[in-house]
Amino acid sequence: MAQNLQLLLRRKKTAQNIAQIARAMEMVAASKIKKAQSTVVANKPYAERITKITSSIIAHIDPEQFKHPYISGVEAEKSLVLVISPDKGLCGSLNTNLFKKILEIDSKNLKLIAMGKRAGQFSRRLESELIAEFNIGTTLPPYGTVYQLIEIINQEYLSGSVSSLRILYTEFKSMFLQIPILKNILPIEPPTQEVTPLPYIFEPKIQDLLSDLLPYYLEVILYTSLIEAYTSEQAARMVAMQNAKNNALDIADYLTLIYNKSRQERITNELLTLTSRNYGE
Numbered sequence: 001m002a003q004n005l006q007l008l009l010r011r012k013k014t015a016q017n018i019a020q021i022a023r024a025m026e027m028v029a030a031s032k033i034k035k036a037q038s039t040v041v042a043n044k045p046y047a048e049r050i051t052k053i054t055s056s057i058i059a060h061i062d063p064e065q066f067k068h069p070y071i072s073g074v075e076a077e078k079s080l081v082l083v084i085s086p087d088k089g090l091c092g093s094l095n096t097n098l099f100k101k102i103l104e105i106d107s108k109n110l111k112l113i114a115m116g117k118r119a120g121q122f123s124r125r126l127e128s129e130l131i132a133e134f135n136i137g138t139t140l141p142p143y144g145t146v147y148q149l150i151e152i153i154n155q156e157y158l159s160g161s162v163s164s165l166r167i168l169y170t171e172f173k174s175m176f177l178q179i180p181i182l183k184n185i186l187p188i189e190p191p192t193q194e195v196t197p198l199p200y201i202f203e204p205k206i207q208d209l210l211s212d213l214l215p216y217y218l219e220v221i222l223y224t225s226l227i228e229a230y231t232s233e234q235a236a237r238m239v240a241m242q243n244a245k246n247n248a249l250d251i252a253d254y255l256t257l258i259y260n261k262s263r264q265e266r267i268t269n270e271l272l273t274l275t276s277r278n279y280g281e
Helices: 002-060 094-103 117-123 145-157 206-280
Strands: 078-084 110-115 129-134 162-174 177-186
Touching: 002 206, 078 094, 078 117, 078 145, 078 206, 094 117, 094 162, 094 177, 094 206, 110 117, 110 145, 117 129, 129 145, 145 162, 145 206, 162 206, 177 206
Parallel strands: 078 110, 078 162, 110 129
Antiparallel strands: 162 177
16 A cells, blocks of 8 residues: 555656646747747738739739749649648647648659658658758747748749649647648739739839749748748647646646545554454453
8 A cells, every 4th residue: 555655646746747847838838929929910911912912913914925933833743842840749739730731742743841840750751752851940930041941942943843832831820720721832823803903003114023023922921831830839839738737737636636545545444453453452
């Protein structure tokens, strides 16, 4: 019985230690997500404006007068996918849901860029060609990160090695909802809505403006995906660690109850033994 009591105490202490670790990780994620959410909110108007202007101009431009690989596309057998994931686990089902989305893609004619250690580890198990791998880091990705990605993307896309670019990342909806999404980026799809005349006079020419605008379009799409993925990671980790902390505390409370009952039984048995001996004498 004494050994059982010691075992219960050790298990209780382990559960309490796990709760403390989970609480610390929850607080770290909570502190990071505030800054991440602010960055997402601040970036949203700029990203939406760049995307809207680019799509609007593409809808009004004559494809015969302006040809650009970002719009007209490239003929190639393989396509390129940028996968953005956390470097670490302990963020609930975020990584699992993300990798399920990868399995929906035909991996034979696919080239991958892995942003995040988990994406790199998973990509190496596929039949796809992993052409680059980066760590996303534990802090908010700086804007300069997109330039490394653009260099690789342009090298593959503009040379005709791949026919399209897609981004697979986790879109941040709320603290409790993050959705894996596969977004088509290149070639840029023209808007499906009815085209209305632009109320602008362009100077310089609209073709020159679009040439200057397209690199910014790709930059803002990549950066938006990075900060959305990072924010989703912190939200998922905070919720996962909160659940882990609560479960560990519940286990500790349960073990405390079992320990007290076992200790009470031990004391009662010892008293009964002493009482029976006294009566025997």
